[in-house]
Amino acid sequence: MATYRAFEVTGTRHFRLVDRELVDPAPNQVRVRVEYCGICHTDVLAAEGLRMDPERPVVPGHEIVGVIDAVGPGVGTWRIGERVGVGFLAGHCWECEPCRRGDFVNCRDQAQTGTTTDGGYAEVVYARTSGLVRIPDDVPAAEAAPLLCAGLTTFSGLQQIDSRPGALVAVQGIGGLGHLALQYARSLGYQVVAIARGREKEPLARQLGAHHYIDSTEQNAAEALQDLGGASAVIATAASGASMSPLVAGLAPRGRLIVLGAAADPIQVNTGELLFGTRTIQGHLTGTPIDNEDNLSFSAAHGIRPRIEVFPLSEAPKAYEHMLSGGARFRAVLEAGV
Numbered sequence: 001m002a003t004y005r006a007f008e009v010t011g012t013r014h015f016r017l018v019d020r021e022l023v024d025p026a027p028n029q030v031r032v033r034v035e036y037c038g039i040c041h042t043d044v045l046a047a048e049g050l051r052m053d054p055e056r057p058v059v060p061g062h063e064i065v066g067v068i069d070a071v072g073p074g075v076g077t078w079r080i081g082e083r084v085g086v087g088f089l090a091g092h093c094w095e096c097e098p099c100r101r102g103d104f105v106n107c108r109d110q111a112q113t114g115t116t117t118d119g120g121y122a123e124v125v126y127a128r129t130s131g132l133v134r135i136p137d138d139v140p141a142a143e144a145a146p147l148l149c150a151g152l153t154t155f156s157g158l159q160q161i162d163s164r165p166g167a168l169v170a171v172q173g174i175g176g177l178g179h180l181a182l183q184y185a186r187s188l189g190y191q192v193v194a195i196a197r198g199r200e201k202e203p204l205a206r207q208l209g210a211h212h213y214i215d216s217t218e219q220n221a222a223e224a225l226q227d228l229g230g231a232s233a234v235i236a237t238a239a240s241g242a243s244m245s246p247l248v249a250g251l252a253p254r255g256r257l258i259v260l261g262a263a264a265d266p267i268q269v270n271t272g273e274l275l276f277g278t279r280t281i282q283g284h285l286t287g288t289p290i291d292n293e294d295n296l297s298f299s300a301a302h303g304i305r306p307r308i309e310v311f312p313l314s315e316a317p318k319a320y321e322h323m324l325s326g327g328a329r330f331r332a333v334l335e336a337g338v
Helices: 041-047 141-158 178-187 199-208 221-227 241-250 271-275 289-302 313-324
Strands: 003-010 014-021 029-039 063-071 083-086 124-128 132-134 168-172 191-196 212-215 231-236 251-259 280-283 308-312 331-335
Touching (some): 003 313, 029 141, 063 124, 063 141, 083 124, 083 141, 141 231, 141 331, 168 241, 178 191, 178 231, 191 199, 221 241
Parallel strands (some): 191 212, 308 331
Antiparallel strands (some): 003 014, 029 063, 083 132
């Protein structure tokens, strides 16, 4: 019986390396030999027991790059040997009302890779074809992995702004999401402001594309943004509602706070800050697989690259803890072949 290795998790951080039977893919699925899998903060949903049934084993990981090695019945356009990616959304159903209206991100019958269905902390993953992303040859596989989630989320989040080139756009946080958001915002032609804690982060922020830097420990970030003319948008990536809340006052008229970071505490805002200036707070999850292909092409064309640390699959629990501690600079990536 052929098998492959995978890290299952149950309860709270109970990782276990197991051998699983290698089976044929189901209809409209492919089997993918995993090359690399990024470790994302959203993996806490699986690893910290935050699922509906935390005692059911699941394989975390949703920034997956690999090669198709088998296709199931009904698969038409995907071929053995193609390099593909799988992101957080595991493939839309095509049949629910949101899908019928073209809103594939909000499909009602869509699993979440690495949370409600097995993900990429493994040598093999099975995936719906509607969730597959083609990986360009000019994007290295290890770097493509974080772009499938962190990259797509920030790139598509910036598409929500609808502002002219040269508009002032701020990025709150210089971490796994923020270090990519700075690069995308600069490449999209915006005047970019980085907001972070500590003056020591300024050189890196400017290297990544920031024209301006606001140290939120020394300055009132909203006032500093207004001194620059007000932000058309703030891309909020730090997982802290308390740090996002004051930034609404730094928005220009019709400005948007685009929330990408999932925080445990709420965002609090004075209604006057929304009403006077017609400002908006908007959540943004991710994008579709074809959006992801646009993201990868744009990243390759503009030299946008995640900064990664690579760990062997055998060290998946260690790599997860490294991410959770905030020590990763800036994305931890598992290599499945070692």
